[in-house]
Every structure is written in C-alpha cells, then in structure tokens.
Amino acid sequence: MTTTDIASAPVGGGYDRLLARRERRFASALLAPAFVALTATTTFPLLYLVWTSAHRVDLAMPFTNGYVGLENYAVLLADDRFWSSLLVSLVYTGSTVVLQVVIGLALALLVMDMKRGQGWFRLIAILPVVLSPAVVGMIWRTFMLAPEFGIIDFLAINAGLGSQNWLGEPKLAMLSVIAIHTWQWTPFAFMVLLASLASLPDDIYEAARLDRASAWQRFYRITLPLLRPAIVMVIIMRTMVALTAFAAIFTVTAGGPGTATEILNLYAYRKSFTELSFGYGSALAVALLIVTVLISGVLFALRRAK
Amino acid sequence: MSGRGQVSFRNIARTYGNFAALKGVDFDIREGEFFALLGPSGSGKSTTLRILAGLDAPTAGQVLIDGQDVTAVDARDRDIAMVFQSYALYPHMTVAQNIAFPLEMSGHSKAEIGPAVHDAARKVKIEHLLDRKPGQLSGGQQQRVALARAIVRKAKLFLLDEPLSNLDAKLRLETRAELKKLQRALGVTAVYVTHDQEEAMTLADRMAVFMGGEIQQIGTPAEVFAKPNSIDIAGFIGNPPMNLIPARYVDGDVTIGGHRLKTDSTLTGERDVVVGLRPGALRAASDGVPARVDLIEDLGDTAILDLDCAGTLLRMRVSDIEIPNEGDTIKVTARPQDVHLFDPATKARL
C-alpha cells in the first residue's frame, strides 16, 4: 500500500504533503474524543448559560418563568449593584495582579542573589499556593485577622494602630481580601519570574557592567525587557483567575460588609443561589464572561504588540 | 606613570575553594601593546582577564592600571571594554542599540551617539545589519557586533577573551588580520586571551604563556618560539610542537639512538637531558641518524613525517619536493644551534 502511494504521489513536495495530510488525519482521530468531551463540558454549559440568561427562571416565583429576551440585560445595565460589583471586581483584580507581580518580582530578584537557602525559600514560598482558597480564607479569618488574637491585629495593636475591625469596616475589608489573594498567589508569580530570571545569561550582565550600566540601569534596560514575556504571561493568567475569584472572599467576608467586597462573580452567585433568580444570575455570569474575554483580549493584544 | 592603558599585575592569586586557579601572576603591559595570554584550556587565562576587568576579585595581589591600584575598583569605573567569548550581546536590542549602549550609559547625547555608532559599525563592516536583532545574525556577524560595541567607547583597555574561537577556520583567519589592523589603527592597548598559539604568534607584540595557573614565560612570539624556557612550553608552542627526546649529554654532544648530535652548549661534564628539536629544524643529511618513515601527513606545500628513530617518535616538517615514501629509511640531523636542551628534573632550559 505504501509503495503504490509513493508511486502515485507526485514527485518532490507532493509526497511530503501526502505525509503531512496523513499525519493531520491521524492527529484529528487522536484528538476527537478529547474535543467531544471538551465541547460537552464547556461549550454546552456555556450555551445553556446564555439560553438561561434570556429567560426568567425564578424559583421563588416560578409562575413568572418564561422567555424574556434581553430583559435581564436591560435590568442589569440599570442595576447599581451590578456596576458596583463590577467596580469591586476591577479594583480587586487590578490591585491583586499588580501587587503579585511587583512583590513576586522583588522576591525573585532578592532570592536570585541569595547564595544559600534558595531551595528552602522556594519550598516555603510554594506553600500558600497548594492550599485551597477556602482554607486560606478560614486561616486568615481566624488566625490572622480575628480582633485581638489574630496575628495581624496583634501586630497592629503593637504598632500603635489599635485593634481594627478588619473584616467589618468596608475599606479595611476590601484591603483584607486583596491582601489575602495577594498572599496566596504571589508565590506563583515569584516562581515563574524566578525561573525566568535564572534562565537569563550571566555574561550580558558582565558586559553591561563593563559598559558602565548602574544596577538600576541593568535592571531597567536589561532584566525588565527580558522578563517582559514572563511578566505579561503572569499578568494574563492571574487576571483571569482574579476576575473569577470566589472561594477566599466567600469564606472571609461573603461579599460583605454590605456589598463592600462583592465582586461580580460573588454577586452572580448570590443572585442565583441565595435569591434563586437563575435567569438574572446567568445574565450576570455572561456579563462577567464578556468582561473577562474583553480584558484578556486586550492583554493578549498587548503581548503581541512589539 | 601616566600613559594610557598600562597594566601591571603584582603577584595575583585566585583560589576557588581550595583550588588555586592562579598562583601568583606577575606581568606588565605597555601602552599601546597587543598582549596575548596564551595557554592550554584551564590554565587561568580567563581568570586573569576577568580580574583585570574587575569582574572577578583576586584572592591576593594588586592590579595596577596606569600606575593606579585598581584592585578594589568596580568594573564600571575601570574604563575597560571587553569582547566576550560568548559575545554577550543584549538579545532584546537591535545591533544599533547594542553598540549605542555603552555610550548611553556614559551619558553621551543622542547627537553624539548616532554618528559614533555608524562609525564603529563601519570599522567592522556591519553597517547593513544595524536594524537586526542578535538572534538574526550569524556567529561571525555577532562577533563583529561585539567588537563594535567594544570599540565605540574609546576605552583605556581593550580585552578579548578567545574572540575567534567560535568562528569557522576561514573567517577566523580573515578576522584575525582585521583585528590586528583595527588595534593598530585605534592605537589602544589590547589584551588577548587565546589557547591557539598561532593566533598569539601572529597577533601579539608580546605574550605570556600560562600553564597550570602560572606564567611560564613572557616575551615576543619570536623569543618564545626560539627559546622556550621549559619543557612544557617547548611541548606547547609550534605546530607540531618540538620533539622532546630523553638523551645523554657529554661535553657538548648528545647521543640519540646511538648517534651523536652536536649542540652549541658550553656545559661540560656528563648528564641526562631532554633534547628539543623543532620539526622544521630537522634536515636530511648523509651522516645523520637513520629513521624509518612511519606516516606522512601531506599538508599541500609541506608535509609532516612521523619518523621512528630507534624506538622514539620524531616528527619532521619537509617541503613538498622532498617527501619520501612511507617505509623508507632516511637520515636526519639538526644544526647545533637548533638543538635545545632541558633539564629532565626541573624541566627548565639549560
């Protein structure tokens, strides 16, 4: 069979193309089951979500259920709580991502210069990442932020700031959930940036020293541009996760006090599962999806630029 | 005292853990000189160069540049330009940005930098590559960019660490000649590390031969070639290097394979020696030592013969008209002034 194929294949590039086509067909066959499974588990629920968002599905008032078209979206655009939760989401995402990258990079630079103990540092640093966000939330709520007994509050008292209602006061609660997310996920940025830093060649830094670049110039003109792809990748990955964060905030403040820490994801959850308005909850979820896609689209475009 | 680009190493030592990479190195480089550090791999040449550049610190000793002790001065403040073996180009910058970098860092204005970059690029013939990134260049082109970056700032000292070792043979020869011209034109003091004795011989005004973390000899290439002062250097310099044969010395004569060979030594008495004979200094003579031709390496205009002389291997360089056949027996000798004598115990020249 092979021989006839070779014989019948056109001379030169034709045979290569034949092989390539066959390889593609084989690859498709291998990928098909995974593709079907993925479609079943992602695309279908997504379509169902959009479908639901065009309906009134209210378990509290089932007699009003039915197709409503874009009504949920019209309500959403006029919903102050939606806009406030979107703002909370953006502030939460923006500040946690910036903090993770800045602190992660600073730590990576420090650890790169450590002669000893790098391994230990990495081991300890990875711990928060492997904890479940719900557990992290519990730890912070009890050990760290509890009035008088929590480590943070204890430190605040000793620093002369007095005991603070970390989770009860709106601004402090927002600061707290941002700090918790940053605490848990900075190690991820740290690890990625450290690996990227370690892969930079030593010799260009020596060349830069002889070229009379100061430490700051070496960082700004050499390290930063060379780390740019890794930094952008970390920003993209962490932005997507932060936009859809849930468990840690849910366990620490549940969005409160009031709606001070209610990110969009949490609002959609509350609408759907606390108030049992599945139609409107779905519309909120679709809105979150659109925001996420838009932001990652912009980030990917930035990544490709230059 | 004044001058520009004088270097003195005073008893420089460098240890890594308990391994001594440099065991007390002394040399002086004069202003405008092309000075080569020659030696086999691992002999401490790069360490010496890095200490001179300030990229590495000596464990003991002093480095003086233009009469000033710079041992504790940072690399940034030594006014030294260097071409790395790996080229060490900034991968995210274009060729033009790479060359401009040292000028930017010393605070030159944009108006000065543009022409200076073009000038340096022209000197090494890479003007057409200015907009490319290093990743888009061949090894030879990258090497030129590294050169341009080093010459664009008129530094006091110009250091090169095996700059040609990653180039193919033809390009290496071309670049070698250009390097020499460039250094002459710039009039700058250059320190050149190489393990290739041919490079050192052709480029250097003077050279220091490194062996095992020590300098064994300093001199012009011609001096070192004519009078290697130890067995190690004799076995390293020259291509192929000197034949080294244990022999017995009696009042001016040595005995090799039962035959006497005259030397110009005035030592009296009898002793064991190692005789050094350059392959090119051996010549055929009817009263010479008989030797069988085991192997012929024909290099075109010359040939290297492997001779078996009563059990010892002798290598001989002959011109293409005198090539014998393998298996022939020929008679070889050397002029008295071409016979080098070394002490087998101390390895020093006698």
Ligand SMILES: Nc1ncnc2c1ncn2[C@@H]1O[C@H](COP(=O)(O)OP(=O)(O)O)[C@@H](O)[C@H]1O
């Ligand atoms: N940073 C270092 N740590 C340990 N050993 C080193 C270091 N740098 C160089 N050496 C050792 O010092 C010796 C001399 O090295 P080097 O100066 O690079 O030799 P060369 O350039 O002559 O080939 C080598 O044996 C090398 O292994």
Ligand SMILES: [Mg+2]
């Ligand atoms: Mg070296």
